[in-house]
Amino acid sequence: MSTDQNRPFLEMRNVSKTxxxxxxxxxxxxxxxxxxxxxxxxxxxxxxxTLMKILSGAIAPDEGSEIVIEGRRVAINGPMAxxxxxxxxxxxxxxxxxxxxxxxxxxxxxxxxxxALIDRKAMVAGVESVLxxxxxxxxxxxxxxxxxxxxxxxxxxxxxxxxxxxxLIMDEPTTTxxxxxxERLFALVRQLKQEGLAIVYISHRMKEVYELxxxxxxxxxxxxxxxxxxxxxxxxxxxxxxxxxxxxxxxxKEHNAHGSRGRPILSVRDVSDGRRVEPCSxxxxxxxxxxxxxxxxxxxxxLARLIFGADPKITGAIAVDGRDVNPRSPKDAxxxxxxxxxEDRKLLGLMLDMSVSENINLGVMSRDAxxxxxxxxxxxxxxTAEAIEATGIRTASPDAPxxxxxxxxxxxxxxxxxxxxxxxxxILDEPTRGVDIGAKSEIYRLIxxxxxxxxxxxxxxxxxxxxxxxxxxxxxxxxxxxxGEVGGAAGxxxxxxxxxxxxxxxxxxxxx
Numbered sequence: 257m258s259t260d261q262n263r264p265f266l267e268m269r270n271v272s273k274t275x276x277x278x279x280x281x282x283x284x285x286x287x288x289x290x291x292x293x294x295x296x297x298x299x300x301x302x303x304x305x306t307l308m309k310i311l312s313g314a315i316a317p318d319e320g321s322e323i324v325i326e327g328r329r330v331a332i333n334g335p336m337a338x339x340x341x342x343x344x345x346x347x348x349x350x351x352x353x354x355x356x357x358x359x360x361x362x363x364x365x366x367x368x369x370x371x372a373l374i375d376r377k378a379m380v381a382g383v384e385s386v387l388x389x390x391x392x393x394x395x396x397x398x399x400x401x402x403x404x405x406x407x408x409x410x411x412x413x414x415x416x417x418x419x420x421x422x423x424l425i426m427d428e429p430t431t432t433x434x435x436x437x438x439e440r441l442f443a444l445v446r447q448l449k450q451e452g453l454a455i456v457y458i459s460h461r462m463k464e465v466y467e468l469x470x471x472x473x474x475x476x477x478x479x480x481x482x483x484x485x486x487x488x489x490x491x492x493x494x495x496x497x498x499x500x501x502x503x504x505x506x507x508x509k510e511h512n513a514h515g516s517r518g519r520p521i522l523s524v525r526d527v528s529d530g531r532r533v534e535p536c537s538x539x540x541x542x543x544x545x546x547x548x549x550x551x552x553x554x555x556x557x558x559l560a561r562l563i564f565g566a567d568p569k570i571t572g573a574i575a576v577d578g579r580d581v582n583p584r585s586p587k588d589a590x591x592x593x594x595x596x597x598x599e600d601r602k603l604l605g606l607m608l609d610m611s612v613s614e615n616i617n618l619g620v621m622s623r624d625a626x627x628x629x630x631x632x633x634x635x636x637x638x639x640t641a642e643a644i645e646a647t648g649i650r651t652a653s654p655d656a657p658x659x660x661x662x663x664x665x666x667x668x669x670x671x672x673x674x675x676x677x678x679x680x681x682x683i684l685d686e687p688t689r690g691v692d693i694g695a696k697s698e699i700y701r702l703i704x705x706x707x708x709x710x711x712x713x714x715x716x717x718x719x720x721x722x723x724x725x726x727x728x729x730x731x732x733x734x735x736x737x738x739x740g741e742v743g744g745a746a747g748x749x750x751x752x753x754x755x756x757x758x759x760x761x762x763x764x765x766x767x768x
Contacts, residue, residue, distance in 0.1 A: 267288075290452055294471050297472060304458055313335040316333065383396040417448070425455075542712060543708065545704075596685070740759035
């Protein structure tokens with residue numbers, strides 16, 4: 257297969273799509289080249305998924321749209337037609353049959369036969385060579401139900417490779433992968449690129465896009481904004497294309513970042529669990545945004561859970577507004593004025609089958625009780641309407657299931673619930689994980705507003721640009737303890753990614 261990266265293999269010309277009165281795509285044109293990794297970026301609702309569903313045959317475009325492969329106009333009137341043209345898609349939610357073997361999943365719908373019977377021996381032989389080529393550590397006869405998420409994803413890739421696909425669309429492929437699994441996936445994606453596949457890579461994670469991509473194309477509000485070549489890909493340019501404004505206005509910091517810190521609103525002294533967290537001490541001041549940085553496994557989340565009473569501490573003292581508190585449960589912490597946004601909103605935060613309104617009101621329903629235990633639903637509806645307006649939640653209705661919202665809107669629902677408890681201290685654990693660039697900007701503005709109102713905010717984040725952009729001071733954890741601090745007092749090290757990483761990786765002097 258040729259690897260001439262300047263030769264378009266596939267072109268989408270003037271692709272439009274309307275759903276009822278909603279214009280999802282407007283005359284979008286995009287070309288995909290042989291042997292390249294082409295990232296597709298845009299906020300939720302920008303049209304990325306719609307465009308790729310058209311390419312993969314899941315939905316039909318409006319009249320006037322054209323798809324051209326190797327100079328020939330083609331009609332993609334269904335998923336099978338797309339596959340026959342060499343186009344494969346791996347959705348964020350994998351589409352494997354767990355009760356079948358790896359080989360059965362890869363051959364599904366095109367099983368080889370010997371007479372009237374399926375030739376299972378030929379299936380296994382045909383799949384094993386592909387698995388070996390991709391470096392899989394499982395066998396063709398293994399049941400998919402027994403594989404990890406990363407291994408199941410590899411089965412999807414193997415299915416595309418086995419079918420001799422020439423375009424592979426990957427939709428948010430690292431969402432559920434660990435750091436090590438992500439590194440393996442990147443190596444495989446680069447291998448497939450070298451073998452001549454054209455890969456369309458959809459992701460909200462800009463670090464991945466910068467690391468992998470040969471080109472980046474951006475959609476905004478259903479329209480094509482532009483494409484950047486490898487040498488032109490940088491955070492400022494991509495953000496400007498995605499949100500229509502400069503990076504300088506992306507991070508919001510209008511609170512009194514450089515003035516008086518105010519009084520300590522949260523004091524933590526020698527808090528430890530005796531295992532993953534060694535004795536840690538720090539303060540958060542009124543109206544301050546404190547960053548908590550460190551490498552994965554440094555103990556950031558574990559420390560937050562100790563403060564919130566989600567896990568038991570064995571040493572240490574905690575005070576809020578100068579008053580000693582000893583949270584033994586999240587309920588105790590909330591009553592003391594501490595709120596905590598979990599890093600896993602779907603598993604530990606939201607009730608996905610419940611409505612937006614029910615999720616927002618879940619923590620404060622006791623305030624709405626009337627005589628006889630009947631709820632004052634009018635108060636709940638009013639609270640929901642105010643929260644939707646204050647945090648910019650985009651939902652068709654307050655009664656819509658929260659599980660149907662985008663990641664950014666789910667996060668804003670969870671934040672709204674926490675804010676209804678009227679916290680003095682708000683601990684945010686990876687607050688922008690899995691949300692698009694627009695929702696990130698809105699969450700940063702919310703954090704800034706809370707700081708201006710005097711709330712003490714702690715932000716745990718693995719995204720160093722985020723920490724640098726929104727925090728007034730940063731404590732850095734390493735191996736379960738606070739190893740150093742940047743920003744804050746006069747004479748302290750500046751808040752930069754380099755200074756944070758130097759402490760996180762023990763490349764700086766030990767904190768006194």
